[in-house]
Amino acid sequence: MSPHCQIVLASTSPFRQSLLAKLGLPFITSSPATDETPLAQESAQQLVLRLAKAKALAVADIHQGIIIGSDQVAVVDGQIIGKPHSREGAIAQLSAQSGKTITFYTGLAVYHTESSTMLADIEPFHVTFRDLNLAEITAYVDAEQPWYCAGSFKSEGLGICLFDRLEGRDPNTLVGLPLILLCQYLRQLGIKIPG
Template sequence: MSELVILASTSSYRKLLLEKLGIPFETCSIDTDETPMQDETAPDLVTRLAIAKAVAGAKGKTNGVVIGSDQVAVIDGEIIGKPLNTENAVKQLMACSGKAITFYTGLALYNVADDSFDAQYETFTVHFRTLTESQIRYYVDKEQPLYCAGSFKSEGLGIALFSRLEGRDPNTLIGLPLILLTEMLAKQNIDVLSH
């Protein structure tokens, strides 16, 4: 594999996920305004931000394929992002208790050399157990999921919050849908099974 792959993220979770594919890649730090536009749907938002992140990650590059990804949750029809503080995390999880919440993860591949991109999104639904405020506060204090859409880390203790998970790829929930990514990389002539 000769094509340079760049992950436009400093998320340790996304980096660990991409490492599963066993391909060499670089990471880069980006700064993207994640504010939703007025009346923007969750699929449109995560797709737009994934593209923006991939394009931002390509700055200064003359070749390579840049991966951008973004994720939001939708609770009672409202787009929810990262809580950023403990009280917001508790509030988000209280709103999720006993409900099925859909996560939207946008994924974009930007080919720097020919200035083209492929952008798609995946959904993943999480069925939350009915939780007490005490359980939620314990969880938030224990894992500090303040920079995670939906206020949990499914790869950690967060799995105990759920009664069921529903979707094509559990990696989607962590922030990088690897099945979709593998398909998109193949379109760029990057076969993760033959490098």
């Protein structure tokens, strides 16, 4: 496969863009038009894998090359939790998560349009919160305003002070793009990293 194949990130997330930029590879971004509604009886793992593949394939209808799709959900007490969208929502989420472990499941799909090769898997990452009091939660929420972050925190920022333990193969997974797995897939497709 061509080592000069265009790389397309099927996402407009600034977090995923900054993660992919770490690899030093030129890439473009494209917004995938994907319905993210969970299917009936679909597990968190099934959901993120399906959506990662769907995002990559949606963008493959527009661009040629190596298309990277990713999706992430957070699960606490067996329930998928979303983005809080407000100060009140963030405070409620963090209060409910105090002293608990959340699992983030990140689906990664890498699709090579020329060969119709799809490489995809799920990368888990576990976040265990300290016992947090309302004053700590409120101070954190007001400082970082994590309205659009599942779980109501930014681990790459002040959110790190909320945790007791982080467990997983790749800390980038928590931010939204498992780079160790992505590098593995890109090498399989003939992309040299580092180049």
